[in-house]
Amino acid sequence: MVIGNMLDRKLLRDLWRLKWQVFAIALLIACGVSVTVMAFSAQKALMAAQDRFYEDTRFADVFAVAVRAPMSTVADLSRIDGVAMADARIMESGLMQVPGLTRPAIARVISLPRDETAGLNRVRLSQGRMPDPASLDEAVALKTFMDAAKVKLGDRLTTVIGGRAFSFRIVGAVLSPEYVFVPSPESFMPDDAHQGVFWAPRPAVERSAGLNGAFNVVAFDLAPGASVAHVLQQVDRILAPYGGRAAYAREDQVSHAFLEAELKELSTSAAVLPPVFLIVAAALVHLVVSRLVEAEREQIGLLKAFGYSDYQAAQPYLRLAGAVGVVGVIGGGLLGGWLGAAIMEQYRAYFRFPVLDPAFDWPAFLMASTASVLAALAGSAMAVRAAVRLSPAVAMQPPRPAVYRQGLLDRLVPGRAIDQASRMIVRNLERFPLRAGLTVAGLAASLSLLVGSQFVFGSFDYLVDHAYYRAQRWSDAVGFAEVRAGRSISEIRRLPGVFAAEPLRVAAARLKANGREERARVTGMEPDATLQRALDRQGRPIPFQGRGVILSAALAGRLDVAPGDSVRLDITDGAAPSVVLPVTALAEDFSGYSIYMARAELNRLMAEGDVASGAQLLVAPDLRGRFYRAIEAIPQIVAASSRDDTVSNWRKVMIEAFRVSMTFYVGFAAAIAFGVAYNTSRIALSERSRDLATLRVLGFSRRECAYILLGELLVLGLAAIPLGLLGGNALASGLVTAYSRDELRLPLTQTPASYAMSLSAFAVAILLAAVLVGRRIWGLDLVAVLKTRE
Amino acid sequence: MRGLTKVYETEAGAVHALRGVDLDIRQGEMLILLGPSGSGKSTLLNILGGLDRGSAGKVLFHDQDLTAATEHQLTLYRRRSVGFIFQFFNLVPSLTARENVALITEIADDPMTPEEALDRVGLSDRLDHFPAQLSGGQQQRVAVARAIAKRPKILLCDEPTGSLDSEAGVRVLDAIVDVAREVGATSMIVSHNVEVAAIADRVIRFRDGAITEVAENRDKRSPGEMRW
Structure with a gap:
């Protein structure tokens, strides 16, 4: 027990003495754990919200659109093998002026069945009430639209559908499983203020749309085990005479597809990032414990001479590594919970669920924690093994003096072409190739993470420029409800502006x-x-x-x-x-x-x-207001988009979405660069403090000593740059593949600005480590070296 | 130096390492400082070498007041004027003998070449050996070459033979005496070893932070005549 206490005390003292190194490594572990926890927790929360909402509202499995199908076909559709229920409705689109908005908003009006609670894709009331089924001028609106367009309960809106004006009063705000995410058709970005979705009792919609006894959209609930392909085929067959367009399954439903893509991206984050952190952390634990074991070789020999077993002698170092892991895991759990909540806040702005509570994925946390502690232990086990295997007699002797050789540099550079300080730097690199290699690899990983993530901003600029200024060069676009004669374009050409x-x-x-x-x-x-x-x-x-x-x-x-x-x-x-x-x-x-x-x-x-x-x-920009008022009065025009609005919305959404994740990436990459740079320099300082103090005594200035110590870091940092750039481009192309959706493919474009951003963040992290270690040169004890043997 | 006092504040209270030391050192003379551990001789050496400052009193080196010098001035003082020899050699293990000396000649104002310095300590045939490939005595002679290559005005040696056997120690002292004379350096050797006093011009004895005796050595011998 006494021995245990003694070793515990040693553990605590070592942790305290190495606190900054422990902190830097624990930070990396925390990053790895937090990404895992954040991604899995967010995924869990979104999936839970999605499942619950879909179930509560009976979100359909298959969707179809027709021009005008008689209600009698619903019976045929319901009899398709595998269909549990068919819900036919009317959906009409038109343009609508919303007070406060310049550009007309799209209005989609969907009919409500007499008994809404018996249908599919039910709306969920979040404010106000449902419309009176007998009323011809009441509707509920999608809450996201109301929030963004600043429309309040009781407001009256008018749209033109099917050639008739339809005026209604908003009596309730709702959420819908079909509109959890509402992208604008132009940019695939949310543009909530211009995306009005309204549900009104069937008689009112029927009358405006002129679809008495008919429907033009239908949704299906499938029985368990039903063949989706078969149902799609049969639906297409039955609706073909009525102008049916291709039926599609849930996976192709716009809102659902966006949500699924987001869930897939979370899995990618959880799979790609954490292993990088754990590998770097394990390598650093290895370096730090190796140095510690080297310095305490005699103590290990002494413990063994006292009768400690190999395992007992190794224990303090394994426990130190374990403690680093545990500190990182605790930090990672807290950070992950916080990041998860932060990202949930961001998701709330995109995905409208009635309830989206942050979750904490304990199994993911436990899995990441176990992996982290094991990685730390593995890193230290390799370092300790060699020391505990020495016989006590050998271990207690001072280690053989470091043997240096004339290396590659000496063969390449003639004797006097290089100063001795630089020579010391190179010889050290040559003598510890494993450490130099691990350091370069760690720094390169950090730079890769930066280069592989910062490219998105340049890529977005390229994409916007390509899509909206070179391929498409219109300022406004209009869409018709149904095709119109080509010559009708001349009418449009005569509109104001x-x-x-x-x-x-x-x-x-x-x-x-x-x-x-x-x-x-x-x-x-x-x-x-x-x-x-x-x-x-x-x-x-x-x-x-x-x-x-x-x-x-x-x-x-x-x-x-x-x-x-x-x-x-x-x-x-x-x-x-x-x-x-x-x-x-x-x-x-x-x-x-x-x-x-x-x-x-x-x-x-x-x-x-x-x-x-x-x-x-x-x-003409100055006549845009008049142009919009004119098209609102044309019933055939059901969509209006503006390039400027699309681009500015695109930028706003993308910058908002990527600002958070790119901040994570920069932070994580900086943590790696800092952790690696700090630990390597700190180890170099502990090995070389005697040399440096000697040089100070011999008349070297602190600056010259700092050069000898930190020049090595500089060389390794420079060596990491080409590797980091290569790795970053590979990562970027991997991320482009992983994150590309059907709706949006990111071009892989590296700009000087994104490289500059990556290299600056990289340099700042290394510089911070260099300053922290360099400061210690100022505190070297010059007198002590005169009297101590290494 | 006049009234040189050094007090270390420790948790256990103030420790008086030097208690008002007065000493005049003549250009080119060889001084040996003798005294038991903790008597203050190393503290004196450190202050003379510009590694430490006195708590009170004055140290003048030619016209420079070391007690009032800034950190930067002390660094320049060490770089230009002082040669140091340590008990444990303190060679840079990653540099060869020649390179260890070059380390200093590169930053000195009017140095001799590393080859010349190593030749003076009899190591012309060990130029490209690393410290780990040299014996203790050879390493210390590299340190001597490193110390005198800058042609220092003052050579400070802290137990230079303390970790060497007698024969190697004699060769090192021989080297120190010879090269110090050739470059005209004032030498001060701190030692436990009373025998070493035989090579001095003056012997200074320390006890409890104060000089107890300054004796002229009328029977000065060369290191080759000593044994311990």
Whole structure:
């Protein structure tokens, strides 16, 4: 017991003496643990909220859209094998002026069944009340829209749907499982103020939309074990005569897909980052304990001479490593809980669940903790093993003096070309190659993390510039409820402020090649269009060639096709035949999967004559208000977007979203660089303090001594830069792959600014470590070295 | 030096390491400081070497007042004027004999070459050996070469033979005496070893922080004539 106490006391004293080194290593472990805890906890919280909300509101499994299907088909749809329930509704879109907003908002009006509690995709009331089923002018609104557009209960709004004005009073705010995340159709970014979703009793919507006894959207609840593919096929078959478009499963539902992508990203964070931290922490524990064991070799020999076993003699060092692990784990748990709560706060702004409580994932914490303590123990075990294996007699002798050799440098650099201080630096590096290697690897890992994360800002700039200033050059775009004659563009051209307008025909499609199939969007453009162009990798506009299609490079990649190959195109809007078309070129774009073709070719395929589904415009900025008021009065125009709004919203959302995660990355990377730099320099100082004090006595200034000590760190830091840049680019390309969604692919663009940001953060972390260690040179005891043997 | 006093404040109270020491040192003479452990001789050496400052009193080196010097001035003083020889050699293990000497000649104002310095201590054939490849006596002679290569005005040796056997110790003292004379340095050797006093011009005895005796050595011998 007495012995145990003695060793405990030694443990506490060592911890205190090495407190900064312990802190630096524990910080790394804490980072690893906290990322794991944060990611798994956030995932757990989101999934719990998602499960509960979907279950409470009976979120559907399959969705379909038609132009106008009679209610009698609902019975046929319900009889499809595997369908447990079908819920048919009316959904109409229009534009709407919201007081306080310049640009018109999109209004989606959805019919409520007589008994809302018996349907699918139920809304969840969070404020006010549900509309009176008999009322023709009451509606509930999506709470996110009300919050963002500053619309209050009791406000009256008017939209034009189906050619008729529909005016209603907001009586309640609701949340909906279909609109947990509401991206704007243009940018895939949330734009809540311009995304109005309203639910009104069926009679009111029916009357405005002119869909008496009919529906145009239907959702399905499937029985357990049902075949989704079979249901989709049958739904398409039944709805085909009624203008049915391709039915889709939950995984393709916009809001759900965004949520799932976010959950996947959390798993990526949890898988990529923590191992980096643990490996670096284990390496540092190894270096620190190796030095400690080296300095205490004689004590180990003494303990063994007293009759301690190898294990008992090794125990203090293993316990020290374990203690470092435990300190890190506790810090990581606290930090992870805090980060989890912080990220939950961010998610609340994106994902609207009635309840989104922060969770703490204990199993993830325990798993990360165990891995951390084991990593620390493994690091120290390797260092201690060699020392405890020595016989006591050998261990008690002072270690053999360090044997240096003339190394590579001496062969390369002639005798007097290098000063002795620099020579000392190089010889030390050559003598401890493992330590130098571990240090370079650790610093390179830190820089990689910086380079591999900071690129996103430059990439976003590139993406915005490419998408909104080079490929698309319109200032405003409008969408039609249904296709209109191409000549209607001339009406639009006459609206106030419009000085250019080009028609566009967009249709949903399935593209097949090489046995693969992808859902994509066909964009039919004018051959001489100037407001939207397909650009190649070099940014040059690509001309259309006959019937040929131009594919998004990403889509071509998924289908494994190249220019010259053919693809089978099935347009799912309307009744176009299935055709095989040649691919003539690939376009570089970053959002969605597009098939570009000449509008005339698309119209010919669909046999609809000269029609357009929307138009892209140049609108004079000072006349924008008048332009908007004019299009609000045109019932056929159901969507309006502005490039400036889209870009500024994009920037706002992205910067907000990435500011937090990039702050984590910078913080974590700085922690690694600091931890590695501090520990290596601190160890170097403890080994060389006698040499340095001797040099001080011999007339070296503190600055010159600092150079000898920290020059090594400088060399290692410089050596880490090329490796870190290479690793960072590899990490960036991995992250681009991992984080790319169908809706948004990040281009891998490294800019001088992002490199500069990474290198500065890297340099600052190393400099901080250098200053902390360098300060100790000022406190060297010069007198002591005169009398002590090493 | 006049009235040199050094008091260390410790938890156990004030320790008087030097109690008002007065001493004049002549250019080029060889002084031996004798005295038991804790008598204050090393403290005196440290203050003379610019490693420490007295608590009271004055130390003048030529016209420079060491007691009033800044840290930077003391660093320059050590760099230009003082040669140090330590009991445990304190060579830089990662540098060869030549490089250990070059370490100092690179920062000195008017040094001899490392080869010349090592030649003077009889180590011309060990230029490219690392400390670990040299015997204790050879290492200490490298230290002597390192100390005198800058042509110091004052050479301070703290128990230079303390960790050497008699034969090696004699060779080291021989080297110190010879090269100190050649460069005209004033030498001060702190020692436990009474025998060493034979090579001095003057012998100073210390006890309890004060000089008890300053004796001229009328029978000065060369180190080669000594044995211990």
